[in-house]
Amino acid sequence: xxxxxxxxxxxxxxxxxxxxxxxxxxxxxxxxxxxxxxxxxxxxxxxxxxxxxxxxxxxxxxxxxxxxxxxxxxxxxxxxxxxxxxxxxxxxxxxxxxxxxxxxxxxxxxxxxxxxxxxxxxxxxxxxxxxxxxxxxxxxxxxxxxxxxxxxxxxxxxxxxxxxxxxxxxxxxxxxxxxxxxxxxxxxxxxxxxxxxxxxxxxxxxxxxxxxxxxxxxxxxxxxxxxxxxxxxxxxxxxxxxxxxxxxxxxxxxxxxxxxxxxxxxxxxxxxxxxxxxxxxxxxxxxxxxxxxxxxxxxxxxxxxxxxxxxxxxxxxxxxxxxxxxxxxxxxxxxxxxxxxxxxxxxxxxxxxxxxxxxxxxxxxxxxxxxxxxxxxxxxxxxxxxxxxxxxxxxxxxxxxxxxxxxxxxxxxxxxxxxxxxxxxxxxxxxxxxxxxxxxxxxxxxxxxxxxxxxxxxxxxxxxxxxxxxxxxxxxxx
Ligand code: P53
Numbered sequence: 202x203x204x205x206x207x208x209x210x211x212x213x214x215x216x217x218x219x220x221x222x223x224x225x226x227x228x229x230x231x232x233x234x235x236x237x238x239x240x241x242x243x244x245x246x247x248x249x250x251x252x253x254x255x256x257x258x259x260x261x262x263x264x265x266x267x268x269x270x271x272x273x274x275x276x277x278x279x280x281x282x283x284x285x286x287x288x289x290x291x292x293x294x295x296x297x298x299x300x301x302x303x304x305x306x307x308x309x310x311x312x313x314x315x316x317x318x319x320x321x322x323x324x325x326x327x328x329x330x331x332x333x334x335x336x337x338x339x340x341x342x343x344x345x346x347x348x349x350x351x352x353x354x355x356x357x358x359x360x361x362x363x364x365x366x367x368x369x370x371x372x373x374x375x376x377x378x379x380x381x382x383x384x385x386x387x388x389x390x391x392x393x394x395x396x397x398x399x400x401x402x403x404x405x406x407x408x409x410x411x412x413x414x415x416x417x418x419x420x421x422x423x424x425x426x427x428x429x430x431x432x433x434x435x436x437x438x439x440x441x442x443x444x445x446x447x448x449x450x451x452x453x454x455x456x457x458x459x460x461x462x463x464x465x466x467x468x469x470x471x472x473x474x475x476x477x478x479x480x481x482x483x484x485x486x487x488x489x490x491x492x493x494x495x496x497x498x499x500x501x502x503x504x505x506x507x508x509x510x511x512x513x514x515x516x517x518x519x520x521x522x523x524x525x526x527x528x529x530x531x532x533x534x535x536x537x538x539x540x541x542x543x544x545x546x547x548x549x550x551x552x553x554x555x556x557x558x559x560x561x562x563x564x565x566x567x568x569x570x571x572x573x574x575x576x577x578x579x580x581x582x583x584x585x586x587x588x589x590x591x592x593x594x595x596x597x598x599x600x601x602x603x604x605x606x607x608x609x610x611x612x613x614x615x616x617x618x619x620x621x622x623x624x625x626x627x628x629x630x631x632x633x634x635x636x637x638x639x640x641x642x643x644x645x646x647x648x649x650x651x652x653x654x655x656x657x658x659x660x661x662x663x664x665x666x667x668x669x670x671x672x673x674x675x676x677x678x679x
Contacts, residue, residue: 205675206613212326212620213672214286215279215627215644216577218333218378220262222630223292225269229308232298234335235397236262239390241636241651244549248636250393253338259653261636266629266647267657272316274659275628278645280323282665283672287325288576288623289316290333290378291363300337300355301344305362313363317370327371328576328623330440331360331424333378334394334633346397347413350494353420360424361431368432375512375576376421379442380473384465386410387533394633408491411482418472419499422506438510438574439473441466443561449522449539458523462535467568470511474569476504510620511565514577515604518544518557549581549640555603562611562619572618578604579625581632581640584662592646592662601664602679609676624668628659644668 205211220236227233233254241261242248251258268275279287293300295309317327336346337355344351364374383395386406392398396413400406421439428435443466448459464481471479477500486493520539522529532538540546544554558578565573580600584592601624611617626642629649634640638649644665649655670678 205677206609207619207676209675210285211675212286212328212574212622213676214284214288214325214328214621214623215282216288216328216623216625217268217627217630218330218335218633219290219292219295220265220333220335220631221626221633222266222268222628224263224265224267226260226263228269229295229312230298230306231292231309232294232300233338234292234294235338235341235393236335238338239393239636243635243637243651246635247388247390248634250389250399261631261638261651261653264653265631266649268628269312271657271659273319275645276319276323276325278659278661278665279627280325282644282669284323284325284627285672286328286373286621286623287320288328288330290330290335292335293332293359294335294337296362297337297355297359298339300340300352300359310363310366313367314370317367321370326373328373328375328574328621329363329367329371330375330378331363332356332376336397338397341393341397341399346393346399347416348396348398348409350416352397353416353423356417356420357423357427361427364424364428364431364435368435372432372434372436373574374428374435374437375440376424376437376508377417378440379514380414380417380421380440381466381469382442383410383414384468385534390634405491407489408493411486411491411493414469415472415478415493415495418469419495419502421473421508422476422502425506425508426502436509438512439470439508440512440514440576441470443513443515443565445518445557445561445564446535447518447520447541449520449526452523454523455521459521462521465534470565470569472503473508474511474571476507478503508571510572510574511569512574512576513561513565514625515558515561515575516578516625517551518554518560519552547580547582549635551581553580553600555607558604559607559611559615562608562617563615566611566615566617572620574620575608575622577623577625579642581626581642583639584641584646586646586660590660592660594662594664597642597662597664598667601668605671605676605679
């Protein structure tokens, strides 16, 4: 076998989030999370957020793919593919059903003990996200989510509880999943899933967003510091949704526009890594007349709790222009975006850009000089089960192969320090953005449709065998 360009201990694996696959939404003493009150949408049709769990609505996360009772069978399949690690989250509401409970729920704690033991049995390293779009719904109702400073303490208490409990089973942690999604304040989904924030009529959304995000960043810093006290070997990272923004042209105004657009990503990374609020944000807040509350003590905490590595998701890139150009379309985050004429898009409109992954690895490494971990990447697509039962997902193999090639260039040619690669949704699960089952990412097919029909039977796709070989050869045979 040729010598691999990737480090020998490279963490190949797969990524999921509790709410998107566990199901068992009211089992084992679990409380209602924000994911439990979201209905199913589809491309172009947003998920609805209902006022609690209501009769007559379909909530796809309630059952999801029932990983809650089938995890042993599923982990066996991950082990068969040769996973070195498995990224999932701890459902906050299994541990603190209401978020503000005085004592944790033992049944929930036991569930993750068993889950981690099952992984460790196969030498699969758990990689754990503390908050992945699944805040206790009670924190939304009672406190307004992270618009309220009190949520810092609730999150710290939850994190401390699980970090102490699993200190000898889990080494890799991440605090808030895709914390920067909320920078797009046009989407109710982002603020709700990131922060449990429901915008009020007439309020300045952006100001509220920055306040909630800053409280989360403070909470994250507290947890990083505390985690290192609990176990000095812990590696605690942040998690950014890294969608790089390219200028449409070499017009200097386009370049400057893209630079400013990227601050919607950098603000979050900069605070996590440098432990300081960047000048461009302070200036922006002043210019906009935003009053963002934080204390000297908070600033000290931010400095003391900087992250050990950068976890990030990469699916696509975006293009912006300072001027209105032909073919541009409205965009919630930047006003307008331009379709990149040089790349194709997925059926859900996500622009497929493998070189953008190498680009992202480089800009992140140049800016922060910290180890990087690609904790999500993948193609959401409709799969067809053939008459003979096979699923020939060559388009998914193609997507992943192209991205892995670029990832390897970043390591081999650019010298980026990369910990691992965990493709998203290694087993089919409920889409976060749309609530669909049929936006599939998995190497393992799950028999369930958008309406919730199906046997939940698991089936290996063509990509299953392909990925197994990729891991076996440490990324050489792709
Ligand atoms: P779905 C937006 C942009 C990039 C990644 O997404 C995003 C989102 C939110 O939809 O989410 C991440 O399921 C997220 C996962 C999610 C995955 O990407 O909408 O961390 O929870 O499932 C894929 O196709």
